[in-house]
Amino acid sequence: MREPPRPVRLLADALRLDAPRNPRPLPGEDEWPAVVDLANRHFLAPALYVALAATERLDALPAELRTYLAMLHRANVERNRVLHAQAADLAAAFAAAAVDLMLLKGGADQFDPAHADPGARMVADLDLMVAEGAVAASVSVLEQFGYAMTLRHRPGAHAYADFTRPGAPATVDLHVAAIDSQQFLPAAEMRARAAWVAAGEARLLLPSRRDRLLHNLLHAQFQSEDFAWQRLSLRDIHDFSVMAGAFAVVADWSGIAACFAQCRGIPAFESYLLAAEDLFGLSWPLATPPTAAAAKHYDRCLRRMHRPFLARLGAPLGNLRAEYAAHRMDALYGAQTGLLRRRFRHTLNYLRLKRPQEVVRWLLKLR
Numbered sequence: 001m002r003e004p005p006r007p008v009r010l011l012a013d014a015l016r017l018d019a020p021r022n023p024r025p026l027p028g029e030d031e032w033p034a035v036v037d038l039a040n041r042h043f044l045a046p047a048l049y050v051a052l053a054a055t056e057r058l059d060a061l062p063a064e065l066r067t068y069l070a071m072l073h074r075a076n077v078e079r080n081r082v083l084h085a086q087a088a089d090l091a092a093a094f095a096a097a098a099v100d101l102m103l104l105k106g107g108a109d110q111f112d113p114a115h116a117d118p119g120a121r122m123v124a125d126l127d128l129m130v131a132e133g134a135v136a137a138s139v140s141v142l143e144q145f146g147y148a149m150t151l152r153h154r155p156g157a158h159a160y161a162d163f164t165r166p167g168a169p170a171t172v173d174l175h176v177a178a179i180d181s182q183q184f185l186p187a188a189e190m191r192a193r194a195a196w197v198a199a200g201e202a203r204l205l206l207p208s209r210r211d212r213l214l215h216n217l218l219h220a221q222f223q224s225e226d227f228a229w230q231r232l233s234l235r236d237i238h239d240f241s242v243m244a245g246a247f248a249v250v251a252d253w254s255g256i257a258a259c260f261a262q263c264r265g266i267p268a269f270e271s272y273l274l275a276a277e278d279l280f281g282l283s284w285p286l287a288t289p290p291t292a293a294a295a296k297h298y299d300r301c302l303r304r305m306h307r308p309f310l311a312r313l314g315a316p317l318g319n320l321r322a323e324y325a326a327h328r329m330d331a332l333y334g335a336q337t338g339l340l341r342r343r344f345r346h347t348l349n350y351l352r353l354k355r356p357q358e359v360v361r362w363l364l365k366l367r
Contacts, residue, residue, distance in 0.1 A: 001295065002302050004279065007034040008234070015044065015051050015238055016281035017245050023055045032065055042234040043122040049073040050117040077119035082169045084110045087126055088200030089145075090172070094130075095202045097141045102129040102194055102205035104178060104215065111197050112206050114239075114246040121239065125162075129175040129187065135160055138174055147172060158182070158223070178207075178215050179223040181331040184259055185214055209247040214256055216240045217272055227268040228322035229311070229367060230300045232275055240272070241280035253285045263327040263335075270294030275301070316363040323350075 003009060010031060013024035027035045039045040049069040052058050058066055087107055094101040103111065106123030115121045130138045139149070139161070147163040150171070158177040165172075177187040194205040207215065220236040221227040244251060260269040270290040275298055276282040284290075304310050311318075322328075329342040351359070 001278070001299055002306070004302055005305050007031070007038045008279070008305060010035050011038050011044065011048065011234070012279035014048055016279075017241060018281040019051055020054050023057065026057060026060055029062060032062065036065065036068075038234075042238075043124075044235055044238060045069060046073045046076040046122060047115075047120045047238065050115075050120040073119045076122055079169060080110060080118055080121075080123060083107070083123055083126065085200075086168060086170060087111070087204070088202065090126070090128065091199035091204040092202040093141050093145055094128075094138065094204075097137050099130055099134045099137050099141065100191070100205060102191065102207065103127070104129055104175065104207065105212075105219075108206045108212060111199065111204070112209070114243040122235075123170065125171040125173050127159075127173045127175055129178065129190075131187070131191070132176045135174070135176060142172065142174070156180075178211075179218050181218070181222060181327045183263070183330055184218050184222075184327070185211065209243070209250045210252045210255070213240065213243050213247060213251060214259065216243065217256070217269065221268040221272055222265075222325070222327055225318075225322040225367060227271065227297070228325060229318040230297065230304050230314070231311070232279075232301045232305065234279070237272065237275050238280055241276040241282045244276065244282055244285070251285065254287075257286065263330050265327060266291060267293040267297050271297040271301070274298040312366055315366050318367070319363055319365060322367075 004012065007027075010027045013019070014026070014035075016022075016024065036045065036048075039048045046069075049058075049072065052061065052069070058069075061069070087103060087110060091101055104127035106121060107126045107128070109115065109121055110123070113121075128138075142163050143149075145165070147165045147168075149161045150164050151162040153159045153161060158175055158180045160174045160176055163172040163174065178185045178190060190207055190211050191205065193208040193211060195208065196203045197206050206212075216236060216239060220233055220240075224233065224236075226233055226236075257266065257269060260266050270286075271294045273282070273284065273286070274290055274294060277284050278298070304314075324343050324346065326339055329339060329346065333342045333345060354362070
């Protein structure tokens with residue numbers, strides 16, 4: 001297996017789960033700019049500060065860099081505090097309208113943190129999930145409290161729309177499901193396993209810890225199409241590694257593996273675990289070693305990190321892999337007929353709806 005690019009390895013070494021027990025060498029002074037740039041691009045700079053503080057190595061940093069990372073961490077602590085309050089206000093508003101509100105992803109971490117430090121995880125927006133029948137009431141609640149719809153997602157998508165409000169720290173993304181391919185993580189089953197937690201004077205639902213782990217993995221590999229595009233989101237993999245370590249008692253690795261096996265998705269599952277193990281020190285959680293397909297995929301992800309231009313050259317293949325993925329064919333056409341037949345049917349449907357120039361633009365689109 002090839003090595004990650006040096007800035008990736010240096011950043012990952014600083015963030016490893018075992019860093020307090022086994023700290024790796026820090027970047028040299030001339031290497032820090034590339035490492036910090038990478039941390040910023042993957043929303044990991046506050047986590048880097050926390051990790052260096054945990055290993056008592058902040059004093060080894062150049063003074064300006066130490067001040068910069070401390071500033072980012074303080075700002076993120078304050079932002080997360082305000083996000084927590086924003087989520088509590090939304091919980092009260094939805095409760096008044098008799099709508100059960102569930103927080104996903106980074107919002108859930110605000111109320112049941114996997115990260116010990118309140119400023120370690122950066123949260124881009126608040127992902128709210130409601131029952132499909134409660135969408136109209138939810139939109140009414142948001143509009144009543146000054147939120148305006150800024151993006152309406154396509155019909156049938158797992159997310160209904162994005163909302164913003166002047167002065168609010170985060171966009172609200174209203175969901176009816178965790179991901180588009182609901183066969184992996186049905187919304188009704190998520191609600192049945194969720195737990196109520198206090199949010200100010202109200203309550204809201206949080207997914208079970210097992211579902212939070214599974215959602216992270218599914219969202220990165222399938223919803224964001226990282227597996228099809230052979231790319232690594234360091235932020236997602238680091239967050240997964242932290243959660244896996246914090247939630248080890250409820251991880252249910254065999255159940256998660258069975259979920260992926262249903263749609264021939266084991267390489268996607270194990271490639272993600274390989275990245276978490278190699279980069280961030282997550283102990284391999286399965287009883288069996290990774291498959292050759294998973295190891296080959298992770299190696300290709302590392303090759304793409306070394307040569308970013310491969311993303312442009314591989315755009316047609318990446319788009320085809322994402323469009324014709326087995327899990328997507330299952331979601332669109334069921335699993336009753338053969339995969340090749342479903343892919344042929346999908347091709348006919350696609351060509352019926354698209355003009356030739358639209359097909360070419362889609363094939364060349366870089367995601």
